[in-house]
Amino acid sequence: MNMPFYVAPEQLMKDRADFAQKGIARGRSVAAVECADGVVLCAENPSRNLRKVSEIYDRIAFAGVGRYNEYDQLRIAGIRHADIKGYTYSRDDVDPQALANQYAQMLGQIFTHETKPLEVEILVASIGFDTEGDRMFHIRYDGSVSDEDGFAVLGGQAESIRERLASSYNENLDFGSALQASVSALAGDDRTLGAEELEVAVLERADGGRCFRRLENDEISSLLS
Amino acid sequence: MTLPKFDPSEDPGPSFSGLMGRYPTDHGSIVADGYQQSDAVEITHGTTVVAARYQDGVIIAGDRRATSGNLISHRNMQKVFPADKWSGVAIAGAAGPALEMVKMFQLQLEHYEKVEGRPLSLEGKANQLSQMLRGHLPAAMQGLVVVPLFAGFDRRREVGRLFAYDVTGGRYEEEDYIASGSGSLFARTVIKLGHSDSNTKDEAIDLMIKALFTAADDDSATGGPDSMRGIYPIVASITSDGYAELEEDDIAARFERLLAEFTSRGSAK
Numbered sequence: 257m258n259m260p261f262y263v264a265p266e267q268l269m270k271d272r273a274d275f276a277q278k279g280i281a282r283g284r285s286v287a288a289v290e291c292a293d294g295v296v297l298c299a300e301n302p303s304r305n306l307r308k309v310s311e312i313y314d315r316i317a318f319a320g321v322g323r324y325n326e327y328d329q330l331r332i333a334g335i336r337h338a339d340i341k342g343y344t345y346s347r348d349d350v351d352p353q354a355l356a357n358q359y360a361q362m363l364g365q366i367f368t369h370e371t372k373p374l375e376v377e378i379l380v381a382s383i384g385f386d387t388e389g390d391r392m393f394h395i396r397y398d399g400s401v402s403d404e405d406g407f408a409v410l411g412g413q414a415e416s417i418r419e420r421l422a423s424s425y426n427e428n429l430d431f432g433s434a435l436q437a438s439v440s441a442l443a444g445d446d447r448t449l450g451a452e453e454l455e456v457a458v459l460e461r462a463d464g465g466r467c468f469r470r471l472e473n474d475e476i477s478s479l480l481s
Numbered sequence: 482m483t484l485p486k487f488d489p490s491e492d493p494g495p496s497f498s499g500l501m502g503r504y505p506t507d508h509g510s511i512v513a514d515g516y517q518q519s520d521a522v523e524i525t526h527g528t529t530v531v532a533a534r535y536q537d538g539v540i541i542a543g544d545r546r547a548t549s550g551n552l553i554s555h556r557n558m559q560k561v562f563p564a565d566k567w568s569g570v571a572i573a574g575a576a577g578p579a580l581e582m583v584k585m586f587q588l589q590l591e592h593y594e595k596v597e598g599r600p601l602s603l604e605g606k607a608n609q610l611s612q613m614l615r616g617h618l619p620a621a622m623q624g625l626v627v628v629p630l631f632a633g634f635d636r637r638r639e640v641g642r643l644f645a646y647d648v649t650g651g652r653y654e655e656e657d658y659i660a661s662g663s664g665s666l667f668a669r670t671v672i673k674l675g676h677s678d679s680n681t682k683d684e685a686i687d688l689m690i691k692a693l694f695t696a697a698d699d700d701s702a703t704g705g706p707d708s709m710r711g712i713y714p715i716v717a718s719i720t721s722d723g724y725a726e727l728e729e730d731d732i733a734a735r736f737e738r739l740l741a742e743f744t745s746r747g748s749a750k
Contacts, residue, residue: 307598310595310598311595312595332596333484333485333486334484335592335595335596336484336485336500336592337482337483337484337485339497339500339588339591339592339595340482340485340500340501340504341482342588343497343501343584343588344482354482358482358483358484359484361483361484362484362486466591
């Protein structure tokens with residue numbers, strides 16, 4: 257009988273984390289900003305079809321970075337979770353925290369038990385009826401959750417983007433200035449990003465109904481100018 | 482409530498009803514084996530709904546009364562609903578299953594749109610409703626008949642379209658106008674006399690108002706304008722700008738004008 261090689265648990269977890277981080281670092285980043293008008297989600301994404309940002313429910317949006325097929329599955333699972341919950345109870349009972357916890361459970365389970373961890377990082381963002389009620393949960397490949405305050409950055413170069421965004425962020429921004437801050441943080445100092453390279457969606461602060469809306473290229477350009 | 486996860490071969494895709502079918506819930510079925518509808522149990526019924534095309538799209542409208550036998554059970558029931566941004570659905574028949582069908586239909590369209598990233602075509606939406614009706618057929622055979630109308634703006638063809646249904650799920654696209662429910666015979670006749678595809682929005686709305694008023698005048702199960710309680714039929718337009726319900730004040734004013742016209746002609750006697 258062959259004995260498997262002993263691998264220390266620390267080493268095993270570190271190898272998996274390195275693997276997942278490498279996968280995530282290859283992709284482009286997403287920035288999300290809470291502001292007076294709602295939440296702006298902005299991704300550097302030249303594709304019009306393989307979306308990074310999408311709608312989950314009335315007041316909840318989703319953003320994912322890393323491997324497209326993996327975060328897209330998580331997106332669909334989130335929509336299903338939210339729609340079933342809203343149908344079974346009420347639309348008011350669908351909340352982002354329960355969804356974030358479920359995502360964390362799923363990612364954590366896969367990270368420790370499956371052959372390969374998911375190479376993704378996701379964000380669950382929701383708007384309240386005022387800025388106080390806005391919430392963002394950042395969930396990593398290993399299932400760790402952080403509650404982000406004001407803005408969040410996902411993806412490979414998250415650290416430097418976060419620093420740039422922190423310097424221009426304040427909670428009284430409107431959609432236009434929040435988008436400008438996100439785009440210049442994503443771009444960095446030595447390049448500029450135009451509407452064709454961006455995917456932008458907003459959660460608009462409204463009293464009811466579906467608050468998620470994608471911005472078309474001309475609207476992005478006019479907000480950026 | 483956990484995150485639903487499926488094997489690729491089991492995945493329900495963008496269908497919400499397919500998802501609910503694979504997801505254990507404690508909902509009971511509405512169809513009871515071996516039971517026939519009993520006369521002792523009065524089912525709540527919704528009554529007259531109408532829709533017609535006009536130059537910019539379609540108008541869809543319905544009265545507000547629900548009856549249980551000879552009793553009025555609700556005076557302000559909603560029978561006209563947005564199905565999604567560019568379409569509306571109106572229901573007549575057994576109120577409980579009809580409302581559930583609308584809720585499911587709305588979710589089905591929203592779920593598809595979110596999962597797939599684009600909305601269903603208008604034809605696809607009309608077919609979805611048809612399939613839901615076919616699924617409801619066993620309950621219809623036991624007396625819980627639901628007959629909806631579906632109207633929407635076809636964004637590919639840039640035109641408003643109307644669909645009528647029967648209990649078996651039969652789907653019939655109509656060119657000019659449709660009506661369903663107990664007062665539909667009267668409403669349909671009124672629309673027939675005043676209808677034209679080139680009607681303006683104002684003309685189309687007034688025609689719907691007149692049709693519903695006439696239905697209420699001759700059919701006891703259809704509710705007329707109730708100025709005492711401030712309850713008026715729901716009227717909505719669906720155009721390239723989407724589904725928009727008319728203001729209640731506007732509808733009330735139109736009924737007043739219609740009544741004044743009838744009174745001056747002496748035809749309300």
